Amino acid sequence: MKNKRQTLPADPQVNQVLTQPCHTQQAKQADSDNQSALQRRIARQFSQAADVYAKHNVLQLRTASMLQSNADLSGIVLDIGAGPGTAFPAAQQVIAVDIAVGMLLKLGCNFPDYTALCADAMALPLADNSIQTVYSNLALQWCSDFPQALAEIYRVLQPGGHCYVSLITAGSLPQLEYLGLRCNAFATANDIDAQINSLPWQQSQIQQQTVTVHFAQLTALLQSLKGIGASAPGPREAAVGQVTDEKSNSNNDGHTVATTAAGLKGRGFLHQLQRRAETLRTDAGLPLDYQVLTFCCQK
Numbered sequence: 001m002k003n004k005r006q007t008l009p010a011d012p013q014v015n016q017v018l019t020q021p022c023h024t025q026q027a028k029q030a031d032s033d034n035q036s037a038l039q040r041r042i043a044r045q046f047s048q049a050a051d052v053y054a055k056h057n058v059l060q061l062r063t064a065s066m067l068q069s070n071a072d073l074s075g076i077v078l079d080i081g082a083g084p085g086t087a088f089p090a091a092q093q094v095i096a097v098d099i100a101v102g103m104l105l106k107l108g109c110n111f112p113d114y115t116a117l118c119a120d121a122m123a124l125p126l127a128d129n130s131i132q133t134v135y136s137n138l139a140l141q142w143c144s145d146f147p148q149a150l151a152e153i154y155r156v157l158q159p160g161g162h163c164y165v166s167l168i169t170a171g172s173l174p175q176l177e178y179l180g181l182r183c184n185a186f187a188t189a190n191d192i193d194a195q196i197n198s199l200p201w202q203q204s205q206i207q208q209q210t211v212t213v214h215f216a217q218l219t220a221l222l223q224s225l226k227g228i229g230a231s232a233p234g235p236r237e238a239a240v241g242q243v244t245d246e247k248s249n250s251n252n253d254g255h256t257v258a259t260t261a262a263g264l265k266g267r268g269f270l271h272q273l274q275r276r277a278e279t280l281r282t283d284a285g286l287p288l289d290y291q292v293l294t295f296c297c298q299k
């Protein structure tokens, strides 16, 4: 990576928490050696989407504000699946982790003071008990092994430290099903709940809610699904071996939308979809419902 800002700073406080050499390029190489083909596809798609991400991140902004409303985001904040970056005005130092180099390049422009680490949420290159606060907004549903990502959060948190996390769960995007668009399954809220509660947190608060995003047109809705997401399959789809050669688009929440054999390119098919979508229209526009699980835990 050419930009000097992408190298990890010589900040002794940050270097104390790193367990790998402090250079994003090195981290990228090590990371790509270790990443599965699926993760490489996810990383590539998010990298390609980095430039247009800010045009489509309505849902992320909504859930970010839900997460941050009651959070104490001070001290060293670790943002997992940071994307192009989030502002943490009270943080003393921000370490931003993402598997997509393109996202981290964007983050380097948006937040030059952040420490960018190209790494996997399921294998954080950070020392045990080193982080005061972990934040992760709509990223962990991409992990093929959520319990492992959660165990990593627990491992790196200092005793007494907090994590603030949001992710998408089963029951999301029923409108796509109605439109005849096939999509992969998310983990259920009950499963995630059980996985969170299997760790010895001092305290944990878990909430599930529906977040609805509205669009003026079906094309905008579909664009939001592929514009900042990826065409890579979501982890659960891969896990159950349903990856096909069908044209597929997935959104930025780890949700794959596999279109019918006709694909979304055919105009006739698009018109058919548009007619059907209009039956869903409300005063606010065409709705897309997400089930969002947020949790705040103290180690």
Ligand SMILES: C[S@@+](CC[C@H](N)C(=O)[O-])C[C@H]1O[C@@H](n2cnc3c(N)ncnc32)[C@H](O)[C@@H]1O
Pocket: 039, 042, 043, 046, 047, 057, 060, 061, 064, 080, 081, 082, 083, 084, 085, 086, 097, 098, 099, 100, 103, 119, 120, 121, 122, 136, 137, 138, 139, 140, 142, 143, 252, 253
């Ligand atoms: C929907 S974006 C969310 C970005 C940001 N948190 C926000 O609020 O806008 C999800 C991000 O998670 C990253 N991601 C996906 N799987 C990951 C993994 N296993 N480890 C680290 N980052 C991952 C993607 O590259 C992407 O930047």
